[in-house]
Amino acid sequence: RLLDAHDVGGAPVAVLINESFARRSFGDRDPIGQRLHLGPNDGPWQTVVGVVGDVKQTSLAVSRSDAVYVTTAQWRFTDKVLWLVVRARGDPAALASAIRQAIWSVDKDQPIVRVATVDDLLAASAAERRFALIVFEAFALVALLLAATGIYGVLAGSVTERTREIGVRSALGASRGNIVALVARQGMTLTGLGVAIGLGGAVAASNAIVTLLFGVSRL
Numbered sequence: 655r656l657l658d659a660h661d662v663g664g665a666p667v668a669v670l671i672n673e674s675f676a677r678r679s680f681g682d683r684d685p686i687g688q689r690l691h692l693g694p695n696d697g698p699w700q701t702v703v704g705v706v707g708d709v710k711q712t713s714l715a716v717s718r719s720d721a722v723y724v725t726t727a728q729w730r731f732t733d734k735v736l737w738l739v740v741r742a743r744g745d746p747a748a749l750a751s752a753i754r755q756a757i758w759s760v761d762k763d764q765p766i767v768r769v770a771t772v773d774d775l776l777a778a779s780a781a782e783r784r785f786a787l788i789v790f791e792a793f794a795l796v797a798l799l800l801a802a803t804g805i806y807g808v809l810a811g812s813v814t815e816r817t818r819e820i821g822v823r824s825a826l827g828a829s830r831g832n833i834v835a836l837v838a839r840q841g842m843t844l845t846g847l848g849v850a851i852g853l854g855g856a857v858a859a860s861n862a863i864v865t866l867l868f869g870v871s872r873l
Contacts (some may be wrong), residue, residue: 655704661725662846667700668728675720676705714779746771787838801848809841 661668669690676685689699711721726734738757742749750769757764813820820833 657740661712661728663727664726665734667698667724668703669700670704670706670723672706672708674708674722675722692724693731700724714776788797805841805844808844809837812840813837
């Protein structure tokens with residue numbers, strides 16, 4: 655079951671746990687009815703009454719972690735931070751004032767620290783990874799520019815060194831197209847070698863890059 659109005663102060667403490675916690679702590683056993691401690695062992699035993707799905711608590715980058723849910727009436731620690739989640743139609747930011755008034759109509763002394771949309775929270779969670787990916791992209795573009803400049807320099811130097819050879823080929827009847835193809839073939843060889851090395855490096859770096867992506871595999 656879920657937590658409900660019967661889980662009040664003085665009643666046996668009921669908790670919900672997430673699937674990761676249930677799988678790690680109880681394995682194939684049924685977690686319903688099992689008891690656990692939250693915090694110091696001198697506290698009351700708390701009974702598992704239900705299992706809920708995993709939720710990313712802090713950010714999209716953090717892997718699934720153990721979670722325990724208790725009603726505020728049975729929470730015995732001092733950090734009683736409350737979150738109110740409202741599903742809205744249209745622009746949710748436009749409802750911020752109405753939500754504040756609704757909360758204060760129940761408890762006028764209840765402080766409201768922050769109001770944010772889920773899109774804002776997701777954007778803040780992804781900001782660090784987005785910055786890292788932008789940095790990777792900038793380095794990739796610089797590397798591409800340097801590689802293109804290097805290939806051009808090598809080809810230009812090669813053509814300069816082979817000026818006499820090109821003159822002899824022209825005198826023997828080689829067309830302009832033949833000479834251009836000769837130089838282009840050398841450039842494509844260098845490009846193919848660079849692409850092969852780059853693909854090898856990309857495969858090796860995929861394990862590190864995949865940690866910056868949410869819901870995206872390497873394939």
